[in-house]
Amino acid sequence: xxxxxxxxxxxxxxxxxxxxxxxxxxxxxxxxxxxxxxxxxxxxxxxxxxxxxxxxxxxxxxxxxxxxxxxxxxxxxxxxxxxxxxxxxxxxxxxxxxxxxxxxxxxxxxxxxxxxxxxxxxxxxxxxxxxxxxxxxxxxxxxxxxxxxxxxxxxxxxxxxxxxxxxxxxxxxxxxxxxxxxxxxxxxxxxxxxxxxxxxxxxxxxxxxxxxxxxxxxxxxxxxxxxxxxxxxxxxxxxxxxxxxxxxxxxxxxxxxxxxxxxxxxxxxxxxxxxxxxxxxxxxxxxxxxxxxxxxxxxxxxxxxxxxxxxxxxxxxxxxxxxxxxxxxxxxxxxxxxxxxxxxxxxxxxxxxxxxxxxxxxxxxxxxxxxxxxxxxxxxxxxxxxxxxxxxxxxxxxxxxxxxxxxxxxxxxxxxxxxxxxxxxxxxxxxxxxxxxxxxxxxxxxxxxxxxxxxxxxxxxxxxxxxxx
Amino acid sequence: xxxxxxxxxxxxxxxxxxxxxxxxxxxxxxxxxxxxxxxxxxxxxxxxxxxxxxxxxxxxxxxxxxxxxxxxxxxxxxxxxxxxxxxxxxxxxxxxxxxxxxxxxxxxxxxxxxxxxxxxxxxxxxxxxxxxxxxxxxxxxxxxxxxxxxxxxxxxxxxxxxxxxxxxxxxxxxxxxxxxxxxxxxxxxxxxxxxxxxxxxxxxxxxxxxxxxxx
Numbered sequence: 012x013x014x015x016x017x018x019x020x021x022x023x024x025x026x027x028x029x030x031x032x033x034x035x036x037x038x039x040x041x042x043x044x045x046x047x048x049x050x051x052x053x054x055x056x057x058x059x060x061x062x063x064x065x066x067x068x069x070x071x072x073x074x075x076x077x078x079x080x081x082x083x084x085x086x087x088x089x090x091x092x093x094x095x096x097x098x099x100x101x102x103x104x105x106x107x108x109x110x111x112x113x114x115x116x117x118x119x120x121x122x123x124x125x126x127x128x129x130x131x132x133x134x135x136x137x138x139x140x141x142x143x144x145x146x147x148x149x150x151x152x153x154x155x156x157x158x159x160x161x162x163x164x165x166x167x168x169x170x171x172x173x174x175x176x177x178x179x180x181x182x183x184x185x186x187x188x189x190x191x192x193x194x195x196x197x198x199x200x201x202x203x204x205x206x207x208x209x210x211x212x213x214x215x216x217x218x219x220x221x222x223x224x225x226x227x228x229x230x231x232x233x234x235x236x237x238x239x240x241x242x243x244x245x246x247x248x249x250x251x252x253x254x255x256x257x258x259x260x261x262x263x264x265x266x267x268x269x270x271x272x273x274x275x276x277x278x279x280x281x282x283x284x285x286x287x288x289x290x291x292x293x294x295x296x297x298x299x300x301x302x303x304x305x306x307x308x309x310x311x312x313x314x315x316x317x318x319x320x321x322x323x324x325x326x327x328x329x330x331x332x333x334x335x336x337x338x339x340x341x342x343x344x345x346x347x348x349x350x351x352x353x354x355x356x357x358x359x360x361x362x363x364x365x366x367x368x369x370x371x372x373x374x375x376x377x378x379x380x381x382x383x384x385x386x387x388x389x390x391x392x393x394x395x396x397x398x399x400x401x402x403x404x405x406x407x408x409x410x411x412x413x414x415x416x417x418x419x420x421x422x423x424x425x426x427x428x429x430x431x432x433x434x435x436x437x438x439x440x441x442x443x444x445x446x447x448x449x450x451x452x453x454x455x456x457x458x459x460x461x462x463x464x465x466x467x468x469x470x471x472x473x474x475x476x477x478x479x480x
Numbered sequence: 481x482x483x484x485x486x487x488x489x490x491x492x493x494x495x496x497x498x499x500x501x502x503x504x505x506x507x508x509x510x511x512x513x514x515x516x517x518x519x520x521x522x523x524x525x526x527x528x529x530x531x532x533x534x535x536x537x538x539x540x541x542x543x544x545x546x547x548x549x550x551x552x553x554x555x556x557x558x559x560x561x562x563x564x565x566x567x568x569x570x571x572x573x574x575x576x577x578x579x580x581x582x583x584x585x586x587x588x589x590x591x592x593x594x595x596x597x598x599x600x601x602x603x604x605x606x607x608x609x610x611x612x613x614x615x616x617x618x619x620x621x622x623x624x625x626x627x628x629x630x631x632x633x634x635x636x637x638x639x640x641x642x643x644x645x646x647x648x649x650x651x652x653x654x655x656x657x658x659x660x661x662x663x664x665x666x667x668x669x670x671x672x673x674x675x676x677x678x679x680x681x682x683x684x685x686x687x688x689x690x691x692x693x694x695x
Contacts, residue, residue: 237673238674240674241641300625300641300642301641301642301651301668302648302649303642304621304625304642305624305625306624307642346609346616347609347610347611347612347614347616348611440611440612441611441612442611446610448609448611
């Protein structure tokens with residue numbers, strides 16, 4: 012029997028879902044950290060319970076799960092009746108996974124999010140009424156602006172950056188690779204026929220705080236990445252600095268749509284949900300370590316002149332030290348350059364104390380975005396349904412699958428623009444794209460971007476389908 | 481009974497295997513892989529290269545170091561095919577002898593020899609940064625990010641992984657002798673990897689011949 016291209020792709024994707032590839036080494040090179048007990052399943056499906064906070068170089072650091080997998084897809088069903096059935100099938104499949112694993116890094120966390128093509132094509136009418144509206148962006152535009160917008164290319168992105176149009180994305184996270192593999196296999200077996208998978212992306216995070224060379228250096232070395240020898244021992248990421256300081260991660264429910272009041276959740280259908288940006292970028296590890304010395308790497312990762320002990324990897328990012336817009340302009344005026352953290356902080360940190368809709372008070376300087384990015388050796392993906400479009404290669408390359416949860420597309424956009432020197436007050440610092448003055452951006456190359464809406468757990472499966480007439 | 485190593489032992493073994501993936505390697509005190517210098521290389525500066533290095537020693541009035549080996553395809557003949565501009569000698573007698581092969585699409589092989597007679601401190605370079613139509617200059621060390629020291633050819637060399645000016649993107653070995661600083665660097669660029677550059681520098685510095693100025 013001759014298989015169709017679709018059947019062939021489906022078979023290849025199914026094999027790739029559980030395949031380990033080079034990531035099998037993660038289990039050999041790193042041990043799972045002890046974890047706190049998982050609590051109840053939260054309505055905010057993007058939040059992970061049971062996370063461990065350790066102190067590294069006198070800074071509190073959140074230890075993320077070791078294994079990460081992202082699966083994107085398009086719907087293979089469109090008819091209304093089929094969609095309602097699909098909603099139940101997906102929910103049952105997710106519930107079955109939750110019954111097997113506790114919702115923590117020791118078990119498994121699954122997050123489901125939906126892209127604009129889904130809302131526009133499948134549930135357009137109810138989406139008009141229920142998808143949250145970004146109050147701040149609406150005021151700026153003088154018209155209602157949805158909290159979920161198309162992704163865009165930013166000034167430092169190359170023209171080749173692909174803006175994706177997936178219907179759905181699944182994020183699976185665990186300290187145990189087999190949990191991720193098992194959940195991915197069963198999820199897409201149980202929902203067979205609902206989705207045409209478009210990409211599978213894998214990677215790892217951490218594993219270096221207990222001594223030794225650390226996961227990024229060991230994995231890059233094993234993969235033959237140029238410059239792998241230059242990665243400092245014990246670093247959390249390829250670029251040598253810790254990025255999950257507790258103070259850099261949005262705490263509690265701050266990133267949920269409704270918490271800060273940036274977004275109008277309307278009738279509350281998506282209350283407890285959030286926005287997710289997903290991108291992939293390559294990191295030129297060799298250029299980073301041969302072109303920037305330690306001082307230069309601190310200046311560009313944090314702020315020009317940022318205080319750091321030579322060789323330190325985990326630097327404090329306390330709320331009270333967050334850079335303001337004036338600080339950023341001052342840095343640029345003084346040095347002609349901006350730093351990565353410093354440039355984002357005027358937009359990513361609270362400018363005043365705010366009592367959230369969840370009853371918590373979030374202090375001035377608190378981080379709003381909750382990042383879930385992880386290093387990868389995918390080039391650019393572990394598997395893709397369109398190798399030509401995605402310029403896929405089997406040769407490993409160093410990169411990052413960047414994931415961040417913000418209250419809206421516009422909130423993410425503001426942060427990302429600031430990274431390129433475009434400030435909220437309209438000031439555009441004259442930085443040449445990917446120049447040394449843009450620091451970190453000079454060694455990064457973004458290949459793909461897309462925005463998604465993360466519904467609350469109770470509405471994660473085909474949101475709004477039940478309202479389609 | 482079959483012995484099965486524990487997870488911790490398996491992890492340690494794997495790390496060792498990864499570290500030894502390239503043949504003939506040992507670890508330096510900096511954790512950067514070191515190679516034993518080749519034993520079969522000639523110990524002396526080749527006769528064809530010697531006159532140029534002798535003239536340099538005479539010009540700067542102090543000992544210079546001529547290599548006995550260079551990475552293919554270049555040699556170290558001053559004024560030769562790979563060094564058409566000769567040696568740049570400063571007012572302070574510091575010098576730069578660079579040897580370069582470059583082929584578009586293939587990459588380059590570029591080795592620099594430097595000496596700073598009477599000075600042992602790492603020299604300063606000017607780093608320029610342009611943005612918004614303005615160029616800012618600042619003084620920075622010419623060699624930075626030291627990755628420890630290693631013994632090569634009887635010399636204790638410091639390995640720097642960030643270099644400036646004509647040594648941009650080079651790995652640089654420096655050592656001091658008789659009150660002077662010497663540096664040999666090689667560009668990390670295709671077709672060479674960082675590891676290959678370290679091996680080349682080990683071999684170059686391990687086979688240097690000191691050339692004294694004639695009285």
